[in-house]
Amino acid sequence: MKNRLAYDNIIDFVELPKIIKLDDNLYGSAFFLMKLMPARFILERAEREGILKPGSLVAETTSGTFGLALAMLCSLKSYKFIMVTDPVVDDALKRRIEDLGAVVEIVQKPADIGGYQRSRLDKLVEILKKNSGSFCPSQYENTNNPAGYSKFAEILTESVGHIDCLVGTVGSGGSVCGTSKYLRQLFPDLHVVGVDTLGSVIFGQPDQKRLLRGLGNSLWPDNVDHTVFNEVHWVSAAEAFLATRMLHRKHALFMGGTSGAAYMVAKWWAEKNPCKIVVCIFPDEGYRYQDTIYNDRWLEENNVKLDKLPNNPIEVKNPIDAKAQWSCIGWNRRDYENVVGKHKGT
């Protein structure tokens, strides 16, 4: 029996997920805040390499949980932190990040070409230029983002043993691509299922406004290695929200919307492959979504209230054929051009 000692800090306690058995062959890994893992790894590598010095400024463009993770870490490690975001940032998150001592810089105008994403990047470059010795974690390009998931792979092999299939949502590419590479050392035949949302360009959908946040992207992050994926699913906001609620009702797991999206796909895959062991990633908790996903009135007002999930996804041959509801494609570890038939962004 391991001695239970006091933790040195909150990160040590919440960094690793709880691995929970949901069915005979289905395990959920429930994170408090998954992004703490890559954020900590990126900062600690930068410290060791001498790029990040005590008391320096950390700046990043983000509107989600990566910003919260950085704010927590920077507060504990006494770095200054500026988070560049746009008006979409939710106010409660902004206040929490500011309470941790960070500065939240909201760009007010989208750039003529490239929209808010572009104007946020421009602002970030300006801040980094102005502050010599500042550091940008760059979660979309920094290879230490996927590399930071080794401890996750360790707890999975220790708690689950043999793993046949990993299901997770894709946003920066860090969690699914990083974890898969670590696990495939031991299980070379690991089947990797990426879950994206309709209207995200990552796997070849046309860019659209998306209600489901925390997965998907309007750009192609370098950290998404398309050849990792055996299978890709696109999930609508309404489906993900209902699945999030079902995860709560059935397993008392109070998680965010990306968890619901992953759960819906993983549950379906596990039922279809009863002899295979499936692990599913739940990236954050439900508190941020109490007024939205967990609020029926909000769901109705936004026209995303469903009563029932589809039994199966619609199988498509080309990513552009995925429309309006849960769809999937056999990606078969091909690169983007091979599946989509054209280069990214053309």
Add this chain to the structure above:
Amino acid sequence: MVDSIICNSIKNLELKEGRGTAIAHHGEILQGMFEDAGKLFRGSVTLPCHIFGSQASFFPKKNSSKIVVDPEWKIKSKKAAELTLKSLGVEDIGGRLMIKSNTPLRLGLGSSTSDVNASILSVANSLGVVLSPVTIASIAVKAEIATDAIIFGERAVLFGHRDGKVFEDLGGNFPPMEVLGFNSDPDGEGVDTLAFPPAEYSWQEIEMLRPLVGLMRRAIYEQNPKLIGRVSIASTEINQRFLPTKNFDSIKNIVRKVNAAGLQASHSGIVVGIIFDSNDVDKEQKIHRSLSLLKDIGYDNVWRFRTDKLHLEAGL
């Protein structure tokens, strides 16, 4: 560190001939640089192997401080005997240390560690003292710089081979496995394990090793040889950069073809083992087929042993 009661009792003791036996190991299942709470350490999990080993006899002589070892070149064993006497607070005893071993040299079977452990046990035995495995390992590492966990027998431990201590008890014994072992480079010169420079692991490799330790813990918990096989193949893959295993791909192919539990290879030597689950009903058939496939690629001197019956065989 020994308290005065033991020292006094040693002084009053009739000295007698002491005997000690120790098994060898069959190279590593897992080896690397591991991180725990911000500290890095070199560690390994070795596969115990009872068909090879050493037997030491110590003939003590009073009023002497000189130890003569036979064969003369086993100076690490001589040093181990001296360190054992010293750690027991004995100053005026020397004697003759005789070592017999059937462990082939320069393969990575831990022949030197086996000699050293047997020597420590024989000296302690001649003084009527029983030493704990922890103490024996700490004397062994002083005698030979890098040592292995053979004193822990079938217990699976992550052992700091350069610190001479257990970093993590993996929670149980090895599951029952059978191993076909062979020298992967019979025409080569072998490797002087201790002269072999310690691997310089990159930080990427240190991260890659984490899920291997996780699965190692699980393998012991499940008593699952197949998971041990996954760990040892992955660890050997990482080690190829430091010491390539001869015919690695061909041997992996045999493992795949016969559906064995896995393969393990010495990470600082040339011995290789194909692992089978002792409880696999098709085990004999698989072993038979492996022997024939190994012969096809030039390996006809193959030995066989189990991991759950660790008595060093008599008649050494």
